[in-house]
Amino acid sequence: MSNTLIEVKGLYKLFGSNPKAHMPLVHQGLGKDEILAQTGHTLGLKDINLSIKEGDISVIMGLSGSGKSTLIRHFNRLIEPTEGQILVGGTDVMSLAEKDLEQFRRHRMSMVFQRFGLLPHRTVLDNVSFGLTIQGIKKKEANERAIEWLETVGLGGYENQYPAQLSGGQQQRVGLARALATNADILLMDEAFSALDPLIRSEMQDQLVELQEKLQKTIIFITHDLDEALRLGNNIAILKDGELVQDDKPEEILLNPATDYVEAFVRDVNRARALTVETVMQPQEFRITATTIEEALKQMRAHKDDYAYHVTDDGYQGMLSQESLEEYYQEDKTAKLTEEHYEDLEPIAPDAALEEILPETLASDYPVPVVDEEGEFMGSLSRDALAEVLSPEASSEEANTDKSAPSEEGSETPAEKDESKVKQPTTSA
Structure with a gap:
């Protein structure tokens, strides 16, 4: 996509009274439980290396105790690292002096919290304009901008309400408007939708996607829900016990899980809903470029398949079969190719979910053409490709009996004590 905006390099966090003294044990490779038993210190993060691209929604996920909330709080230094760097636009956040850090938090990063984080004694308008007034913007301008963002998130007219008068979904919209109003480059969203009812949560996910299409912010989104991660993320980083176990595109997480832990996460995902046509389609280098039946049949006969796609300078035209071309050749070999010569096969869009195109693809005797909005083939x-990717064996092999699903048992980091308890990864049926 675009350039890297944030780089995390060799980040470690060891919670306890004297973390520096015990870091050699971490570097020796001792695990989280061993370090806790020997030192009384909790390993929150271990050698995290991560790149986040400008304009992406980058999801960091894992179960409680995995280190995801600890990690996000390092980006704006709400938690100080034991070792490592976080570079934002080439600036090492860890090196910022107190005054510079204050300005960085006010202007570069905004945060949306799980429990909304609204000020109960202030109106909705005052909550949204709060960050702007801290930036030194005059009240009149701050209120005007706050009203604009409230309208953007669908809360126009609620300016004089108080948080307690709003539903959970409305409160989270206020929190989102407050974060967006500061015009920060980067949004940190820590389990921002997990406290909401499923229907409202889905609506908030849709709104975030719509807003992102317009705003192109850099968003770091924390979740324990794989469905949410797949729905929102341009990229997904999965943590386990403070370690990064896979950092990849959503389709790669699904189709090529790096570890047994990741495979257990994705095992029950509805792939037809999660994957798009573009992720599993095959490139089609051969295409018919002729203008007449005779020329088209000549090109077809030189090709191994008995079908091909007619593509001109104006884009995709239709699909041709050799059998039909042979018949048309007998009638009039010099005839120009027109719509009547094409097979009855509607193209599909590259961004369509697989579940949307299942019937026509499975019913077709030929591979279905994939054509974008501009008509490009x-x-x-x-x-066959569709059946392969949707089969249980598509991710390496059927899970072995000795592979257990991810478990959140074990010590949580202090920064994650308030995370919701999740027994299993949340996936679609």
């Missing part, structure tokens, strides 16, 4: 999707 992208490739094709066959029913």
Whole structure:
């Protein structure tokens, strides 16, 4: 996509009274439980290396105690690292003096909290304008900007209400408007939707996606919910016991899990809902470029398949079969190719979810053409490829009996004591 905005390099966090003294044990490779038993210190993060691109929604996920909330609080130094660097636009956040850090927090990063974090004694308008007044913006301008953002998140007219008068979803919209109003480059969203009812949560996810299409902010989104991660993330980083176990595109997480732990996460995901056509289609290099039946049949006969896609300077035109071309050739070989010569096969969009195109793809005798909004031919999707990616064996192999699902048992980091308890990764049926 675009350039890297945030780089995390060799980040460690050891919680306890004397973390520096016990870091050699961490570097020797001792695990979280061993370090806790020997030193009474809790390993929050271990050698995290991560790159976040400008304009992306980067999801960091894991179960309680995995270190995800600890990590996000390092970005604005609400938690100080034991070792490591976080570079934002080339600036090492860890090296900022107190005054510079204050300005950094006010202007570069905004945060949306799980429990909304609203000021109960202030109106909705005052809550949204709060960050602007801290920046030194005059009250009149701050209120005008706050009203604009309230309208953007669908809360126009609620300016004089108090948080207690709003539903949970409305309160979270206020929190989102407050974060956006400061015009910060980066949004930190720590389990921002997890306290909401499922329907409202889904609506908030949709709104975030819509807003991101317009605003192109850099968003770091924390969640324990894989469905949410797949729905929102351009990239997903999965943590386990303070370690980064996989950092990849959503489709790679699903199709090529790096460890047994990740495989257990993705095992029950509804792939037809989570994957798009573009992630599983095949490139189609051969295409018919002729203008007449005779020329088209000549190109077809030189190709190994008995079908091909007609593509001109104006983009995708239609699909041709050799059998039909042979028949048309007998009638009039010099005839121009027109719509009547194409097979009855509607193209599909590259960004369509697989579940949307299942019926037509499985019913087709030919791979279905994939065509974008501009009419450009992208490739094709066959029913064999679709069946393969949706089969239980698609991710390496069926899970072995000795592979257990991820468990959140064990010590939590101090920064994650208030995280919701989740027995299993949340996935679609």
